[in-house]
Amino acid sequence: MMNIQASVQRPSRLATITRPRDASRFAPLTSWLLTLPLVATFAIGFLYPLAKLVTLSFTNGAESYIRLGQDALYFGVMTTTVVTAAAVTGFCLVLGYPVAFAMTRLRGKAALITAACVFVPLWTSVLIRSYAWIVLLQRKGIINDVLQDAGLSVHPLKLLYTQSAVVLAMTHILLPFAILPIYATLRTLPPDLARAAANLGAGAVRTFLLITLPLSLPGVFAGAILCFVLALGFYITPALIGGPGSMLMATLIGQQTTVLLDWPFAAALSTVLLSDALLIVFLFRRALSLSKGFHNVH
């Protein structure tokens, strides 16, 4: 009797924020307290420097931005960056999808080995993986040796310090970021769907194209955004493997801050890169929400 009366009583104003409304939830105040460390870190470590960066880019008025707009060089670097990121994303998806697909089908030892092949590179430093590509691609590197020994080319080919080398190495490094979201989505698809498609008369190819692929698109899109955004800001790999002709935004920003010490201009470049990334992600999401495969699943 006592309990029933107590629960019928109108709670005080303080009680509404300190007591949970039902057993499965935290009270609003508790929820805020629990998120506080993250919110604080985020504010101090991310929002504040970001605001500082944008302010810095306007120290000489809009001068940095005018210079950026007038000089075709910077526009060129920006384009190269976007094209490179797009190419890397494309390769990651094309190479990553079959791996993710295989991971959902494999069992036992084969599954373990495949998972290791995906994860171990992820745990290895980007610097090491970039140097590994230098070892492979340089004039007296493994690939040139093999080509010459096989008699396929007389002189060593220029493989390193090219745009293709950058795309190759970046694809290798970003591949897990495409595989994992696709794998996560494919794994949630009930195996009965593919069986049903077969039962209704669809062969393996049509089952894949009409059922599995459309239903895995959310994972493909997640992987694409992840790869693309990471590729836009890639620094070490293009700096080591790319030649001066294939300079990317991150390298340019690095040069401005550490060599030329033109911080306001570097800040302006960063701001432009950031807004480009945001714009592209926004457009991408917008395009996807219009496409059917995205919002009708689950």
Added chain:
Amino acid sequence: MALRRVQKTYGAVWAVRETDLEIEKGEFVSIVGPSGSGKTTLLTMIAGFETPTAGSIIVGGQDVTMLAPNRRNIGMVFQKYALFPHMTVRQNIEFPLRMRRLARGRDLAKRVDAMLDLVQLGALQHRYPHQLSGGQQQRVAVARALVFDPPVILMDEPLGALDKKLREAMQFEIKRIQERIGATVIYVTHDQEEALTMSDRVAVMHRGRLEQIGSPSDLYANPDNAFVADFVGSVNFIPGTVCGTDHLHVAIKVGNALVQIRSPQGRQAHRREEGAAVRVAARPEHIAIAPYRDRDALSLSGTIETMVFAGASRTALVRLHEVPELVLRADVPSSIRSLPDRGANVALSFSLDALRVFDAEGTA
């Protein structure tokens, strides 16, 4: 269609032991059994998702054992429906017609419309599966399996995910559709009641073996063995020993009392040998309760432990005096007045024709 000596093993584990099964055109056959009895494995082999270790599967005179599932002409309703979430109801139903290139344009629209009418989903045809209730999704799954007129339709516990009321309604719905188009249906379920109400014939599976196949009334009245008797409907087993026979009857000693049954014939003839340990099987509705003073040489006696009201009948749980560790279940019509109360001693008599006798536990 027919299964000939079909078997399936996974490593050293038997999933389905040698099974023969013939199904007539237009027949509704259920396969029932507890989980792990091999009934779903049997179904997946017929659908072509698994190949049998040995034996062959024949559909309409053609051996399809090694045919890929998409080349077999077999419809299937999956346990969780397996509707394509990114397609509307209509697109789901169109799918098999497009894949099999059975119809296009006007003809295709007409066949889909007819099927939507049959399952009464015309108004919801442009919805996506997640916008439908469980019963509606179930009907889409049935429509999709029927639309390409397969000679055989498999159903794998299609009503398992629905609640009791809806399940009963859908049983009649499926039966109605099946009878209207004359489809051959193989229906897998673990719910024996469902199988009994819907089927022309019921096959009982147990540990990968087909124990018995027959009409529902045949299975209920003449189970081949104790497992079938127990699985189809409920049954009381009373252990006893054969102690005397004449050419028509066998007397079985239960405790200090005697129970008389009809003499078993044929394969079960060994159960009339004197001294054989047996179990007498009596269905609850074949046990009559009488006042204690009316007991005679051929009845058992016991004490009523519980009396449960269950609508049309009452269920009495009676502890036997002859075998004190045994509690029998007896169903008595609610219409009978003057039912004895809890704790009362009663006499139990059996309808002679309805009793069956099986080997004692462990020897079966």
